[in-house]
Amino acid sequence: MPKSAGTTTAAEFWRSIMADWKMIDADGHIREVESDVFEYLPDYYKNRRAAVLYFPLLPHHGWHRQAGLGAVGASFLIPTLEDWRKALEQGNIEAAVLYPTRFMHIGQVGMAEFAVDLSRAYNDYLYDRFLRAEPRLKGIAVLPLQDVPAAVTELRRAVKEYGMVGGLLPADGLPRPLGHSEFHPLYEEANRLGCMLAVHSQNSLRNNDLFMWRGEAATLAHVWPQMRQFTNLMFSGLLGRMPDLKIAFLEAGCGWVPYLMSKMAGRMGEAMTPANLIERGQIYFQCGEELTTSRDLELLGEECLFWASDFPHEGIVDMGKAVKEFLSREDISEAAKQKISYKNPKRLYRL
Numbered sequence: 001m002p003k004s005a006g007t008t009t010a011a012e013f014w015r016s017i018m019a020d021w022k023m024i025d026a027d028g029h030i031r032e033v034e035s036d037v038f039e040y041l042p043d044y045y046k047n048r049r050a051a052v053l054y055f056p057l058l059p060h061h062g063w064h065r066q067a068g069l070g071a072v073g074a075s076f077l078i079p080t081l082e083d084w085r086k087a088l089e090q091g092n093i094e095a096a097v098l099y100p101t102r103f104m105h106i107g108q109v110g111m112a113e114f115a116v117d118l119s120r121a122y123n124d125y126l127y128d129r130f131l132r133a134e135p136r137l138k139g140i141a142v143l144p145l146q147d148v149p150a151a152v153t154e155l156r157r158a159v160k161e162y163g164m165v166g167g168l169l170p171a172d173g174l175p176r177p178l179g180h181s182e183f184h185p186l187y188e189e190a191n192r193l194g195c196m197l198a199v200h201s202q203n204s205l206r207n208n209d210l211f212m213w214r215g216e217a218a219t220l221a222h223v224w225p226q227m228r229q230f231t232n233l234m235f236s237g238l239l240g241r242m243p244d245l246k247i248a249f250l251e252a253g254c255g256w257v258p259y260l261m262s263k264m265a266g267r268m269g270e271a272m273t274p275a276n277l278i279e280r281g282q283i284y285f286q287c288g289e290e291l292t293t294s295r296d297l298e299l300l301g302e303e304c305l306f307w308a309s310d311f312p313h314e315g316i317v318d319m320g321k322a323v324k325e326f327l328s329r330e331d332i333s334e335a336a337k338q339k340i341s342y343k344n345p346k347r348l349y350r351l
Contacts, residue, residue, distance in 0.1 A: 022338075023323060025096035026345040027200075027250050027286060027308030028087075030130060031078040032102055032122065034058075040121035040128070057118060059108040059173075061203040063217045075315035081130055087311055088136055091319035094342075095351055097138045097165060098130060099250075101313070104202040106142050107170030115144035119154055127162040138349060139164040140198055145174055148182060152189045159193050165349040166196040169247075171225035172204035178229045179236030191242040196348055199229050201251040226252040231260055239282050240272030246282050246348055250308065254285035255292040258299040278304045284348045287340065294331040302336045306345040 034057045038049065045052055066076075077083065088096060103122045109115040122142045131139045141158035143151040151167075158164040167190065169178055176182060178199065190197050201222035211217040226249050239245055249257075261274045277283045278301060287293055287305040297305065309322045316322055327337065345351070 019092055021092065021323075021327060022342045023091060023093050023307075024342055024345040024349075024351065025091070025093050025309045025311070025319075026248075026306040026348070027099055028084070028096045028311045029079075029099050029101050029313055030084075030126065031312065032100055032125065033078065034102065036129075037103075037118075037121050037125045040124040041117055042121075045117075056102075058102055058105045059110075059205055060102070060105060061205055063203055063211070063214060063221070068214075075312075075317045077312040077317045079312050081134060083312075084130065084137060085134060087309075087319035091309070091323040093136070093319065093323075095136050095138055095349075096309075096311075097140060097345070097349060098126065099140050099168065099198070099200055100126075100142060103142050104168070104170065104200060105173065105204075106168070107145060107173030108205055109144075109146065112144065112146035112150075115146045116150045116154070118142070119144040119151075123154065123158050123162065123164070127164075131162060131164075138351065141167045143167045143169075143186070145170070145183060145186070148185055151186050155186065155189055155195070156193065159195050164195075165351070166190075166198055166248075169197050169199045169229075171199050171201040171222075171229055171251075177232040179232040179234075179238065184238060187238055187242055187245055191245040194244055194350060196246040196248055196350075198248045198250055199226065199233075201226050223252040223256055227256055227260060230257070231264070234264060234274055234277075235268060235271055237271035239277050243280065243282070246284065248284040248286070248306075248348055250286045251310075252286070253290045254287045254296050254300065254305060255290045257285055258296065281347065284344065288326055288329075288332075293329075297332065297336055302339045303344060305340050306348060307341045 035053055038053060084096070100122060106115060106119060109118065119142045126139050130137050139162060141155055141164045143154055145151050155167045203217070203221045230249055233239070233247065239247065264274065274283060281303065284304050284306055286308050287296060288307050307326055309319060310316055311319055311322065326341065
């Protein structure tokens with residue numbers, strides 16, 4: 001990135017750079033409030049409102065982000081539609097794809113019927129509160145994989161009625177891995193619809209038995225499930241049979257991908273290799289936060305990686321600052337930045 005010159009202030013310089021740079025935020029978040037989403041549940045819940053909301057609608061995990069002296073919530077934000085509009089302007093973002101926060105845990109819901117009701121309520125809420133009034137915001141549908149036919153129906157409804165650009169696959173919580181044949185009808189529907197599916201990491205109830213320290217959980221809780229699901233999906237061979245299906249892996253970076261690809265080499269039989277799927281434009285990975293990004297670009301290429309703000313998670317409340325930090329990186333070429341921040345997510349989400 002060129003340095004500012006003359007009498008131009010640093011702020012003016014960065015405003016001019018960002019004004020000329022097209023950006024798509026491939027993974028932003030809302031922080032849905034359960035009492036708000038409750039209003040979109042079927043009417044038969046309404047006469048039990050206090051009882052239903054006394055308990056969390058979705059299971060969570062034992063690593064509370066705000067507990068104790070080491071909490072991370074100094075810049076905590078529950079973004080409204082206006083907050084997201086402000087963020088889009090701050091970062092000169094052409095489009096942002098919205099993922100849930102609490103409802104990321106949909107895979108841990110034990111009752112299939114309740115998972116179906118919660119998924120429909122969340123998708124109605126997302127459309128009504130955010131997508132309907134702001135075309136720059138694009139939605140990812142929550143899906144009840146506990147009932148695959150219902151998940152197929154809900155993906156079709158969210159895409160066709162609400163214009164959502166993909167569906168959520170929980171990285172953890174379900175009793176079977178995502179490559180299991182039970183889930184194949186959902187992949188077939190996404191292939192027909194021409195929409196992507198996203199394996200998005202989240203903390204899990206299972207983490208309560210795996211870690212001893214908060215920092216340890218924060219280090220490993222996202223990447224382990226991604227590695228497991230990526231490996232399982234690759235060995236399933238399903239992407240090779242569905243050429244219009246695109247799957248993205250989010251919230252765990254991409255530094256782990258070259259390692260797994262090397263371990264899979266020579267073991268995949270008739271299944272299409274990850275390298276072939278990258279070449280066909282079917283698998284994508286979030287990148288940008290690791291020290292290894294330049295190496296990952298060399299090993300994976302520039303066509304399968306994308307930038308994401310994660311706004312407002314991890315205390316990220318200034319979109320302009322997040323964009324500036326990415327654009328100022330000197331270990332990524334300008335050509336690669338253009339693909340990572342715009343061309344690749346545009347292709348992934350078919351925007």
